Amino acid sequence: MELTYQTRKGKAYTGNSLDLLDSLEDNSINLVMTSPPFDLLRQKSYGNLNGDAYIEWLTEFAVKVKDKLTEDGSFVLDLGGAYKKGVPVRNIYNFKVMIKFVEELGFFLAEEFFWYNSSKLPSPIEWVNKRKIRAKDSVNTVWWFSKSEFPKADVKKVLVPYSDRMQKLLKDSKKYYDAKERPSGHNISEGFNKDNGGAIPSNLLQIPNSESNSKYLKYCKKTGVKGHPARFPAKLPEFFIKYLTDPDDVVLDIFGGSNTTGETAENLERQWISCDLDREFVAISAFRFAQDEEQAKSLYERIMNGECVDLRENTLV
Template identity: 60%
Template sequence: MKSLPEPLYTTHYGAAYVGDALELLRGLPDESIDLVLTSPPFALQRQKEYGNVDQDEYVDWLLSFAVEIKRVLKSTGSFVLDLGGAYRRGRPVRSLYNYRVLIRMCDELGWNLAEEFFWFNPSKLPSPIEWVNKRKIRAKDAVNTIWWFSKTDFPKADITKVLVPYSERMKLLLQNSDKYYSPKKRPSGHDISSRFAEDKGGAIPPNLLPIPNTESNSQYLRCCQMVGIAGHPARFPEKLPEFFIRFLTDVGDTVLDIFAGSNTTGAVAEALGRRWIAFEIDSSYLAASAFRFLNEAQEDVVKSLYSKLIAEGAKRIIIPQGAMQQYLLEEMGEYKTS
């Protein structure tokens, strides 16, 4: 097994590496990761700037990573895979690539499907243009499939860490259970006990996750603008990795994103006290992802940091916890180089 190269940058809890994810995975020890959470480039009809693979090759390409992921994942760990839907080329017919990934992961590679989730992005623009906007014969595609895979039947998980607020009706029931609720067997066969009226701090969430993707003025995007670059074009919102990191890991566990992009996963893991590892093949995307770990966005600091990160042969940059801005300003960056 190879060892990992020097990271592009590190933080208090994590490290970001530039390179091909498959090669970098081979540098990780067996059963060293608690959660692999990633959103790979989707199998879209048209080539995107972030390097998606053609639909015909996609399933084989993606499954090549799953073998190494299974090796590095702990027996109690989870692999969460976010996949967007797609249409067949030139036809108003859906591609089945994401379901083929699911079936082959389980049938050929021995993964378990712990549960399927669906990320609903209510803010997503109508697409695809041809079938939705022009011909108006399809509804807009606004839901991603998210497969939660595990190596065993009982991976680490605690749904009480991701409870959602009670509905107004449930709040009334909790305030006056005698008036609104009586324990009995329902027509569906569910036997509802008196404990149903106990306040448990929130409701169990469904496997439909309504999370808008509306980032428009974040520090990350402001910093990208300062250095004259565009943000990563396929970012997911922080609340998506936050849900699974809280649900499937404990403080101090290690989270890996093999297609890190702008490293939303790493930033959320850092904020939640989890160790994290990020792999990204595009060095410019990974360099800009460091903006997520700044305490504040000062233009001179941001430009200095970015120039150091993208400089050829630059040494590893350490982003320390806490006094980031003060340290940066000492020598035009709160960044130590080693």
């Protein structure tokens, strides 16, 4: 495990995240936000295991994560769905992971989230496209684990725009509702029409993963390298970083990939740490912090040659 590059707010490492976790102080990380390789039948270029072996592998990391989290810290884990081999029935590994982490490791499930990716291509091909006996799989489970029953969280930081109807209600409440108890038992008071700056979000996060013209991909193309094949959109870590941390808190991604988490944390003035086994993925992730095409190429070449690059002043040294 070695430091590969650092920026004004963060550090990116190449190596095994188990070693990185061992090197960190206990109770020092406010949020672990990550998306590991999923339990998939088809092997991916970035690696993946299957079945019980996958769950045990992921558990090794979770045990160490728990020690490193602050008492009010959180562990947010994005896991995609999968099918069993050869049959149109679901692999429930993601639910097994959740149950194991809670019942055996002592995490609390603060809340379950579901990330709906409207731009996801139809899959699996056999059951959806060919035989047409299953619907498109477009939702990932995102488990929000916490070390204690009351992790740091402030939903006011992630309010969403009001609906058109709510905006009309705020302008003229008497026209749209009467303050009284409803048949359901809910008491709708006069305070219902208070403008709080936005609505409380739901645990269904509707975020398309349709990046096509980002700086990261632009520099990949110009440099002649392939970007990481399993990137999540910046709005996913952005939601949880805003929701669960404060400026200068520490955010860790133990399966860094293209380092979307690190870039997002930097933009939100959080400290960040990222780690990935693949040196080339780490080198390419530095594109997120490059000022131009020439700097991106230089970053890639120097990192692939084994150098540690310092970008704290956004200049190569």
